[in-house]
Structure formats: structure tokens, C-alpha cells
Amino acid sequence: MADIAILETRERVLAGILLTGGAYFLFSTQDASIKLLVAGMSVWQIMFFRSLTILGACAAIGGPRLFADAVGSRIVLPMLLRSAFTLAAWLCYYNAARSLQLAELTTVYYAAPIIVTVLSVFVLGEKVPLLRWLAVVIGFVGVFVACDPTHLGLSLPVLLVLGAAFLWGIAIVLLRKTALAERSMIQLLLNNFYFLLFSTVPALLWWHTPNWGELLLLASVGAFGGLAQYLLFEGMKRTPASIMAPLEYTSLLWAFALGFAIWGDVPRREVFVGAALIVVAGLLIVGTEHFRKRL
Template sequence: MKNSVSLGILLTTVAYMAFTFHDAIIKILTSSIPVWQILFFRSLTIFLGCLAYGRGKLVRQTITSPIVKPMILLLCAWLSYYSAASRLQLAEVTTLYYAAPVVGTLLAWVILKEEVTPARWLAVGVGFVGVLIACNPVGLTISWPVYLALQAAVLWASAMVLLRKTSLHEKTIVQLTVSNVFFLALTGLAVLYTWQTPDMTQLALLIATGIVAGCAQFALFEGMRQAPVSVLAPFEYSSLVWAFLLGYLIWADIPTHNVVVGAALILSAGLIIIVSERLRRRAGA
């Protein structure tokens, strides 16, 4: 397996692990702080960090960046997801959202003309079956929140494909800045009506949310520069394993048998990709 592909897989796995920690912090904060305010602090922390690093040069690069369109899709995906998550059970929204790797692989094949090998299709399918088994959604009916969750999956997958087209020609720090400028503009308006002054502990958690999310986004965008979408897509499922692990460690949620079986299938999906890409490299050599 090529070094760039290996690095892309590693960065993507780290990104989704960090996103899971980020979601856990948000879950803790939402009991006392409005979600709009949490997202505002998150994006503000990331933006200030980027600005401190890139300064005036980063501002000029951001203004002329060609990645505005995929970032708009990314923003809409996040907003759709959080709107759906507030109305659906975790198992339901997770299962619906994890249609994204399937959609992403299909779009990568159609739009990017990526060679999607049988092993990559198999990995995506095995991972999605693992999610279905782990979440075990029952009684799910078509409703507005269900539509929002599916919309989030399609928008996220579309954004990832478009980012793959642009990320090869754009610095990761610029992608990070553009995405959070959009979020700041949107959440800033909502914060004006939902503001709640945080105490010192809450403020520390709000800043921590930004730091963790910034690391996650950087790893995700940089991973997109290193490997094809169809290779990285199955590794998005790994966040579910981390979610169940954190649920046990923080909230003492005991995984059921179906969770263990589903997690095993999700891990198998990642192994399928790693082994198949290594075999492809050896065959090419």
C-alpha cells in the first residue's frame, strides 16, 4: 500500500476518533448550553487558531479560495445532522447518517472516475451491515427528521467528493478556515438570541470542543489529500466503535451483543481495505 494511502487511512481514522470525542463533549454541554452557542465557540476557537498560524497571508488565500461550494455543502450537512439528532434516537440518526460512505463511494466512482474495486465495495457494504446490526433501529418511519438525517448523509458524501477534487490544489489550513468562517457567520446570528453566559468549567469545555474539532477537521481534510474517497469511506464507520466505547467509559452504557457483533463487522471493513490495498501494491510491484 502506498505511503500516501496509508497516511490517508491513518489521518481519517484519527479524524473520526476525534469527532467522536467532540460529540461526547457536546453531549455533556447540551444539558446546560444551547447547541448554537457550542458550535459558535467551536468555530471561533478553530478560526482564531488558524488566524494565529496563517495571519494576513491566510486571509488573502481564503478570500480567493475555490473551495467555497463544497464547504457550503459541508455546512448544510452538519446543520441537517444536528437538527435530525435533536429529534431522533441515537440509533436511528446514526444508522441513517451512515448511508454517507455508500453514497460517497458511488459518487467517487461516477464523478471522480475512481476505480472502485470489489474489495472497496465489499468493505463499504460490510461496514454498513455492521452499523445496522449495532444500532438495531426499530419502528423507523418516514418523517421530517428522517429526511434531514438522509439529507445530511447525501450532502456530507457530496462535500467529501468535491473536497477531494479541490483539496489536491488547496492547503488544508485554508479549507479549515473557510469551513469555520461559514459556521461562525451562521451560528453567530443564532447566538444573539440564545446566549447563555458559561461558567469557567463550561468555558473550558467549549474551548476544548474547538481544539478537538479543529484537530479532527485538519486530519479529515488532510486525509482527503492523501487517498481516494472510495478507500477512506469505510473508515467513517469506525467512529461508531469509538462512540460505544466512550458511552461505556463516560455514561456506563453497557454494549449489547448486537453492538459487539456490529463493531466486529465495522473493524472487518477497515481490515478489508488495508489488506486489499496492500495486495494491490504488491501486484503492481
Template sequence: MSSGNRDSRPLAGIALVCIGYACFAMQDAIVKWLVADYEVPEILFMRSFVIVAVSGFLVRYRKHPSIFKSPHRSSVVLRAALMFFAWLLFYNAARHLELAQLTTLYFSAPIIVVFLSIWILNETVDAGRWLACVVGFIGVAVASNPTHTPDLIPTAMCLLAGFFWAWSTILVRLVSRSESTLTQMYATSLLFGLACAVSFPWIWRTPDLMGLVLMLGLGVIATIGQFILYEGFRHAPASALAPIEYTGLIWAFIYGYMFWSEVPAVNVFAGAALIVASSVVLIAWERRRKAFVT
């Protein structure tokens, strides 16, 4: 498939990714409830279990070819490993860093995506995408307002988690050139769940009814979000979609108010405005670029 065909629907990709990150923000809200009583690997295993059950059924029903016979199978295994370590690093860093510091550090990931898209995918990053990405990152910094010097080790953990997530995002774009969204979801979540299960002898705690409902609900939301996100990356370049990840912070503010009555400060609204502006700049740039090409 040519580069032109892959990039023929960037606005559709942007819209899908916006919805996907809204789902992931809801996922983070559920995880925030669950980590008070359960270990991260157990939560993530249940999440992966639901994704594997749903995507596995659809893969067999639609008779998709096995991704483990694909020339990109090594990329699928690598992506599963990257996601596994990204989750573990991020949630362990959250035990030591303030939320503002954690958020600022983690949202370096979209910037990393832009650099990796040049290196791995040979994508051309134009001025509009760079501008949107930088404005979005400034918005995150303003909204998070980190005022204390973070501890070195948790800071390194969070930055490394952002790097792993960015790399896994690039691999989605790479594998999507030849593999369907469902087969990617099935294979990645299967490997991810198996990795989490290794720790069960030491961390497993049988969930109560509410915990089980939340874990299964987490899996359903993650399935929907992951499918939409993968589809988005099939329609637009990774560098174009990188700034859209910043909208996840806005959803985090909304969910924080809805579930915990957390009212954002003035700087949060200012940062959110910059984040929205970065997405508006990106959409306007893509429309102008598309009109120029046609």
C-alpha cells in the same frame, strides 16, 4: 497534480482518517453534554471560533495564499453551507429518533461518498472498496439494531444530513488538489461561524465556566481532528477512505462507556467486529493493489 500522485500514499491516508474520526467521536461526546443547556448554533460558533483563531494564525505565519482568490473558492463556500445544514439537520433529527435509528441512517454517508466520488471526482471504485463499504454498512445496521419504523420527517432529515456530509467530504478531496489543509480549515470555519452567528439574537445564552471550557475544548479537538482528516484526504481516494468512517461508531461506543457507563449489547459487539473487518479488508486490498502496481 496527477491522480497517481494523489493516491500514492493510501495507507497513510487511512491511518490519518482513523485518528480524525476518533477526534470527531470525542467531539460528539462533548456536544452531547452541551446540547442539554445550549443551542446547537452557539456551540458550533465557539467550535468554529477556535478553529479560525488557530488556523488563521498559522495561515498568516506560513504566508499561505488566500483561498478566497482560489479557483476553488466556490467549492469552499459550498462546503461550508453543506456542513452547516448537515449539523443542524443531524442534531435536530436526534431530538426525535432513537439513537440506533439515527446512527444507522447517518452512516449511509460513506456509501454516498463512494457514489459521489465516481460522479464528481471520476474515481474508479474497484471490488475491494465496494466490499469494504458494504461490510461496514452491514456492521452499522447490526450494531444499531433499529426495530421501529422511524418517523418520516426526522428520517428524511438524518438521511439528508448524511448526504450533505458526504458531499462536503468529496469537496475536501477536490479542493485538496490545489489548496493547503490550513487554508481550507480557516475559510470553511470562518464561513461556518458567520452562518451560526446570525441566530445569536434569538438563541444566545452566556455560558458558565464549565460550559465555556467544554466549548473551547470542543474547538481544540475539532481543530486537531479536522486537520488530520483533511491531511488524510490528501493522500488517498475518497472512495477508499469512505469505509473508515464506520470506525467512528466504535469510538462512540468506547466514549459512551467511559463517560456514561453505557455497556453495548451483544449485537453491538457483532456489528463492531464487522466494522473492523471492513477496515481490515480495505487495508489488505490497498496493500495488494500497491504491490501489484509496483
């Protein structure tokens, strides 16, 4: 029986890793769409459209019963707090997107996994093995080598992204606590309801009538963002925050690929060295978890 329980736990964690990896791929695709949109549209309006799209999908899938369950959920207030931190991170991150390349944006942001790992110890009481700390450090070194963020200086956009990393780190730890207390569809509904509530008035004040191309991008932001959130919630149920944190580094690989495909950014040699380190970090986290569960 003990062996079966160990096997089930291992499979659960590995499933969480796959779900989380898929979520970060979708978040990267969403980020590229948003970077295209922020050139002519406020972050508030993008958030408004995204939240409205996701809530529409929730209504189509769950119907009135889902909304009734959400109203009576015990995470209504905790989700409000988490959404506030996520909102603040959103505003910092995507306002900085006007001035930084997608790769630069992602690089500076990757202080977040270290923040998540540290907070998971003090807030969630998770025990983080030495090899997992090593994976986080290797991943961050890979990000540093790939982009050399020191040349960016401490400009306002860089400070905004650093602020976003800290706020997102807090939000991820809070998400871990709420993810265990409620099913994912209710979390998705509440999260985007609060976003819609926060963004409606500013979106109307700084309204920009979108053209057909922008409407298509807004629809993609809603689709990618909604599915990414759902996968992240599901991954959180299966994977400790300190395991999940280094998986965020995979977003850097997607950021470079999308940057090249959309804006023609050609990666330097250092990018490939950094990418290799990031892959090593990801394989280390998966491999050590697999080995630990076999013991």
C-alpha cells in the same frame, strides 16, 4: 524507478488512511461533547464558538500571511459551496442529537459512506474495485447489526440524520476536489470563516450564556473539531474518497465507547458482532489496497 513510485504511492495512501482514522476519532469525541451541549444550547451557538476557536488557532499558527493567501485562493467560491452543504448536515445531525443516543445517531448516519462511494464514481470518476464495494457493504451490515436501526422508525430525528448523511456525502466529494487544489490550513481557515459568517446572527438571537463547564466543553469542541478537520484535509490529499469512505465506520466503535463512558450505555451482544464486521471491513480496505499496490 517504477517500483519506487509504487512504494511511494502505497505509503502515501496508507498515511492517508491513518490520518483519516485519527480524524474520525476526534470527530467522535467532538460529537460526544456537542451532545452534552445541545441539551441547553443552540447548534448555532456551538458552531459559532467552534469556528471562532479554530480561526483563532489559524491566526496564531499562520499569522496575517495565511489570511492574505486565503483571500486570494482559487477555492474561495468552491469552499463556500462545500461549507453550505456541511452546515446543512451539521444542523440536521446535531439537532437530532437531542433525541437520539450517540450510538443511534451514528448508526443512522452511516448511510454516508455508501453515498460517498457512489458519488466518487459519478462525480470524481474514481474506479471502485469489487472488494472495496464489499468492504462498504460489510461495514454497513455491521452498523445495522450493532444498532438495529429499524426499531427507531421514521421519526423526525431519524429523518434529520438521514438528511445529514446525504448532505455530508456530497460535502465529502466536494472536499476531495478542493483538497487537491489547496493546502490544508487555507481550507481550514475558509471552512470555519464561512461557518462563523453563517452562525453569528442566529447564535446571537438564541444566545445562552455558558457556565464554566460549558465553556470547557466548547473549547474542547473547537480543539477536537479543528484538528479533526485538518487531519481529514490531509488524508483527502492522499486517499481516494472511495477508500476513505469505509473508514468512517470506525467512528461507531468510538461512539459506543464514549456512550458507555459518559452516559452508561451498555452495548448489547449484537454490538460486538457488528463491531467485528466493521473491523473486518476496515482491515479489508487496508489489506486490499496494500496487496493491489504490490502487484
